[in-house]
Amino acid sequence: MLILIEKFGYVPAWMASATLIFLRYLIMAGFLFFLFYYIRPAKIKKWKIQKSFPSAKKVWSEIGHSLMSALVFALFGLILALLRKHGFTAIYTDISLYGYGWLPLSFLLLFLIHDTYFYWMHRLLHRPPFFKIMHKVHHQSFNPTPWAAMSFHPLEAVLEIAIIPITALLLPMHPGVLIAFAFWSLIWNVLGHGGYELFPSGFVKHPIFKWVNTATHHNMHHLKSRGNYGLYFNFWDRIMGTNFPDYEETFEAVKRRAGASANGQSIQRNIHRKSA
Ligand SMILES: [Zn+2]
């Protein structure tokens, strides 16, 4: 980023970075959308969490808001590069400074910090006036598609990305770790909004895997616009009692389903009945 700024100036560097972020999103979300919403292989089809498919208008809205998020994320990339240039961050390039072991460890720490930050920021976004001002945009997708992964109000996009430069001020991180994390986070978000449950039956009752969130978990959040607030892990939702009481049951119902036709109706009936 710094090379781009020095060579072409701030605005072209910002635009180039936003283009790369948006292209990355287009490739990842586009691949999953093509597979899940056009090809729809029989094996995967039956794992659709909600029966219905969103309108083209909704999908275009998700893509449009994601384009704005790409501009915000790139702006924060620029801010991070400038902070680093002036020596404010703990970002380092010489691996020998902290050793190879620190690379996966710093990735894990960033992962846990982001998960905790996201949970509490998300709880805040569901409170007035934040929901109406910002988070409502993301919740326009009651039945999200992979394109919803970056569909935020620009102010929410600021809150979503702000934790990265803040963490970089204190936590020593190699640029490679930051890049790997950006890819991983997007893959997780694209899958989480994909509308299909890919994890196997029993996953949410497994003593270890139950701590990992699923697409069903986030899909229920979109359907009801509350509850199930976590991102990667289920720690905070379990500690704070914010999981839907029928989360595990709904997950298993998706996995039990024989065909796409019975799909969303039974799940939505299940969710509405249990939460009524
Ligand atoms: Zn979402």
Ligand SMILES: [Zn+2]
């Ligand atoms: Zn929400």
